[in-house]
Amino acid sequence: MIIIRGKKVLISLGGTFEPIDSVRGITNKSSGKIGLAIAKQAYILGAEVTLIVANVSVRIPQLFNVIRVETSKEMANVIFEIVEDYDIFISSAAVSDFEVVQRKNKKIDSKSSLSIDLKPTLKIIRQIKKVNPNIFLVGFKAEFNITRKELINRAKKQIFDAGTDIVVANDVSQDECGFGSDKNEVLIIGDDVLTVPLASKDEIAKTLMDVISKSISCI
Template structure:
């Protein structure tokens, strides 16, 4: 995949070096265009090092704005008020705007990463909205300290990959991933917290990593993603429409409220199986000998098909120190009782797998097949799971 990274005269140009390196780690070929003002912030040699290619600073007889216009993505990061406003009126008085206008003629996806003072950002809002209405994409900045700041590289990568996928689908509707693009997917992730008193409670070790990787992959493949997020150890990208909850009761309530509107539901959240019968409204004394009574929490997975019979339901089943055959039987039991279309089962006792880890070892179980996936990254597992859903759909 070929990405043209356009660097303009914002102080956030210093972030573009790391961004270019990140894209290369992901396997992208990166070519850089840098503006005259951008060269006042960083030296072109730094971008040549980051991309491994000569940097375009001016147009020559190679007509670079034409040569590179038909790439997989044009990424303007950072994008200044000047570059955005000129492009909104199709003014081509510099190499970058000439590239953008030419790329627009090729229907090449263009992604802007605005970075400037918030007063400037607010002032050009009309130009930004104009470009959005014409189909151009923006990565929302971090609004902090009176500035529209450069977002995380993860957020930019996510939006870039999605833009490339949607453009590929636009050009070739027969792509394999077309079964998922446009589908609405709801994902629960993280753990729940059941309060004992105002400062104490019970929870679990779920980090939300698996659910987030599934959400990212679904988003990249062109799906409409909504998250119900419990207690997590990961940062949730701004691109996702997310609801943040704490207890199992609230997570289950929100799930039931939303589930009718979705094509796919993936229940990765580690919902507490038990909650205290009574919550104490004041802090319990630490000098007490304390005994607590618990009640089972609602099993929401068993209600999903009753509310939305047509939804594709994916359940996650975490067990501890259990043989594969027993884990498969428990997964098959969930399929029978809840109507689950696919169960992702795993033993969280396996070293370097499960809760909090970047890796996992899972068994995929449905009515037709049992597939064991050896230890690999949760990112890879998310691709395997979505490919399985794609095949079933």
């Protein structure tokens, strides 16, 4: 796919962590496996790849340029600072939807009753085209136990709200498709809807890069 060769590709992966106190926090089960699979495929195709890595369970090869982050705010700050310099941004990270209103700067006593006030985090993906209108933007949409039609509609809403060019959508309630799994079953949604049956994340990454390449060649 010569269209990808030489392109600057930015990929976010893993799950963010929002502190409650000095040791506890809110996170999710994202492993970073799909983001890493996509990064490897982009690298094989000759792209210049940078990874913004939150909490992951995979080992990141040293061949990649890696920026480590923890919270959604840290991820947002890094992305907004550098995304203008990239041709493609693949937002595969599972970014927390909420953060704690007031973090405690010590460990909360486990004997204490605890009530946590949360507020929505910034929707990073909705800001990307404002910073770099020409970037090719790939979003991810993970839902739980919904119909195919609902999944497509929610992906299309992201396209409308954020200007994403492609959305990779999946239902994590399906067998072998949860966070941290080695396989997945996804829909790749843009002008058309491509169904990718249950496959390894490496195979999904190859299919996604093929779709991206074909989409860019048509722009």
